[in-house]
Ligand SMILES: NC(=O)C1=CN([C@@H]2O[C@H](COP(=O)(O)OP(=O)(O)OC[C@H]3O[C@@H](n4cnc5c(N)ncnc54)[C@H](OP(=O)(O)O)[C@@H]3O)[C@@H](O)[C@H]2O)C=CC1
């Protein structure tokens with residue numbers, strides 16, 4: 001039998017972390033060597049001999065966790081939100097000093113969500129208007145979702161490359177927040193509702209027609225194939241990869 005990859009999960013007591021612990025334990029090629037919470041010392045990662053650290057914590061702690069992993073020679077697979085451009089740049093610089101280490105920051109691990117964002121970016125070149133509605137459980141601390149931010153960035157880049165102007169909008173008077181958040185010129189609306197898990201619609205409008213690209217995660221099990229894919233592949237992708245699409249061949 002080939003040697004198992006040693007995996008540590010940070011945020012192991014959380015909604016996603018608990019699911020990731022189960023997924024790693026069930027995978028024959030992986031060995032769970034640490035399952036840590038907020039009160040545990042990061043030194044435990046070193047003592048456990050982790051090859052890969054999975055970070056599913058909070059936006060206020062993920063950067064420190066990931067930097068610790070990289071500085072101690074461990075790869076990291078990160079699902080936590082809050083990685084804005086400044087934090088990604090600073091991490092990329094740290095990775096230049098640790099060129100053998102890979103970090104994957106995946107705003108969404110669900111393969112259907114990654115595909116939906118890619119499809120939306122492709123489709124957005126052909127429509128006058130585009131807006132994003134993301135819908136999540138009410139225990140989520142951040143808005144808009146990391147997935148919506150990433151989708152808006154992909155859409156904005158695709159439309160800029162195609163030379164499209166901003167979506168039309170005649171609004172001159174509105175209550176603050178009524179038109180949503182602006183991410184790279186794309187409006188993003190956040191719904192928080194008990195009963196939901198993680199859902200997103202990209203609304204694309206043209207004269208006389210609308211295309212809606214919707215993805216639904218009904219259960220956190222939906223994220224686990226992507227987490228495991230990331231864990232298995234991160235060592236083969238040194239440097240920083242932003243988005244699970246970086247590990248998939250979506251160009252055909
Ligand atoms: N990429 C993806 O596909 C997905 C990403 N997410 C993102 O993952 C993150 C976690 O989501 P979710 O599981 O719902 O959140 P939870 O609040 O359920 O879990 C977060 C956990 O992290 C723990 N924690 C906080 N700080 C640290 C730390 N420094 N070290 C170790 N553990 C820590 C918390 O402990 P305590 O309770 O003691 O504070 C808590 O148990 C969010 O940013 C969310 O947006 C969620 C789903 C899918």
Ligand SMILES: O=C(O)C1=N[C@H](C(=O)O)C[C@H](O)C1
Nearest residue numbers: 081107108140145146147198
């Ligand atoms: O907090 C969540 O639940 C989720 N967070 C991620 C995000 O902000 O996009 C991924 C998914 O939407 C679930």
